[in-house]
Amino acid sequence: MTGTETEPELKQLYREFDRAGLVPLWTEIGNIMPQTPQSAARPHVWQWSDLYPLAERAGELVPVGRGGERRAIALANPGLDGKPFATPNLWAAVQYLGVGEVAPAHRHAQGAFRFIVEGEGVWTVVNGDPVAMRPGDLLLTPSMNWHGHHHVGDAPMVWLDGLDIPLVHQLDAGFFEFGEDGVSEKATPERSRSEKLWGHAGLRPIWAEETPNSPLMAYRWSDTDDALEQQLELERDGFATVIGPGHAGIRFTNPTNGRDALTTLRTEMHRLAPGATSATVRTVGSSVWQAFRGSGTAYLDGQATDLDSGDLVAVPSWCPLRIEAHTRMDLFTFSDAPVYEALNLDRRHVTPNPNDR
Template identity: 50%
Template sequence: MPTSRFRSDEPALDSFYFELSDKQLQPLWELHGLLTPTPRVRAIPYRWCADDLAKLGRRAGDLVPIDRGGDRRVLAMANPGLGGAPFISSTLWAAVQYLQPHESAPAHRHTPAALRFVLDGEGVYTLVNGDPIAMARGDLVLTPSWTFHEHHNPGDMPMMWLDVLDLPVVAALDAVFFEPGGDSEADRTEIPRSTAERRWGAGAGLSPVGTPDLPPHSPLLVYRWKDTDAALDNLLEVEDTNDVTVRFQDPSRDRDVMPTMRCEMRRVNPGTTTRRERQTGTRVTAVLDGSGTVVLDGESFDLSPGDVFVVPSWCTHQLHARTRLDLFTTSDSPVLEALHLHRSEEVDS
């Protein structure tokens, strides 16, 4: 006998609800919370502290072999509002990944896109479709949708970095595909400059002619801190502001680095308080350098190097820089914009 989640004191209606249930139908007038004045966001503003991430990363390195499962030694930031789901928001996955010396994480590919941002250390290299990319502090490394990737730590020091994926979006769209790679290569000791950088990284506005067809993501797979740092300094020189941002873009086209994730680096001068604003979509921010405060929907969080915080959709956010703040932010804005669901506004204090 069918049961229904809808009940009524009126017998005719109650019987009708059972019949609806039997035919896989539901009465809209008994459904609530579907169309809300502003987004009903389950994820809450939250900050993960650098010390906790570092300490627990090391513990994972000691306790858990890399091949225990999932091919990766990864600690996922689970937003307390999501009821135990391993996501930092309804649209993004964020995690720290830890590699011991002489370990490697084997090759695979998946439709969810990933980025790696290095908050500290160096020594690991990532192979993206076979192109080796050395990773160091401040570098942004892309492993876009459906590219094979593996991580190697040929050195004598462990290394940890931040991973962000669009996995919840791809899962919500029922579009997750996964494929294990073949045998991973043996560790290299010399990591050459990546082919991607030699083709696309020579300088602004210099494009190779006659190279392979462009993929749907940036053909440049790594953005080096030296360049980003210089770009921020240059902008502070020429713009009349204490708060500048550089966007990482596909150098071959007017697009974000990947179809689903925007990446930006922001530099806020000491003593500066930024505009109070909010927008649709999730922002995940990592502190590369500096200290200060972020206020998220009225709650204040102290910031130190290595901290990671999440700004859920439509949550107001405002920064105060005690020392010069360098912040890496990734967001799902390209998704919101592509679907014309992007809204943003400044919020009065």
């Protein structure tokens, strides 16, 4: 916007801007107002075969306890300057807990869930309610709920932690409180109290009010598995019950209002029939995907990368994603979609597969 003769005055003006705590828009607009989202985050894959042994090593070397709070190892997106953020809004970590160990109780404004790829024997105690952790389960610890974990099994356990830590950090909205150092509630029931009260489709305790986050703390694999399988079976019977051909999916929701289970995080499980391919989707907002069972190929902005059980993928805002299943493939995913929908900033572009009917 500027001609050459004014350059010395301009430089002087910019110096004065700087002294006055000012920055002109016209030199910055390209970076801060791009024509389409230009995320600093990069599409990236972390392989379970790398993550698991490192988590085991941490289990040997790093005690778990008050201060560090959790033996959680976070995915650090290569575009985000070494920060422990899988995407600009999403935290994803593998957490390791050895036999007999206890992760001390705390609570925080950040919303959290755990998704279990393998192992068992840990109970997470949420506001005094012990919740078993088993493969395929999704467990919630919503914002400001007290929670600690303890391990009564006979082999170490590793799982995925998902949180909105980067979002809450950027929003300067974090509150954190320490609870008891151990976990006093040592019962290990099959079903948590939250499941006893809320684990019935469409049935709500009469006294219950709507809550922003789900009061159901565990979504069990057997249920998820059945829901996915029914969608594919009904598709085979000719009903329009799937996202796309051979592509089933469920969203984990808050039974008090039918919305996302957590206010800031969307959580879903997808199933692709063997050989099925998802549509190519680009979405404003980011996501993390974890292959739960089966194998396939993810196409991230056109780049192919193979996925096996446990592998994790970070998908930045507006990056096209397509997944092709070699075997029957189950994928867990979480995203920050509720944030964009709440602010009217959501946008989505879908390219169907050319060979779909």
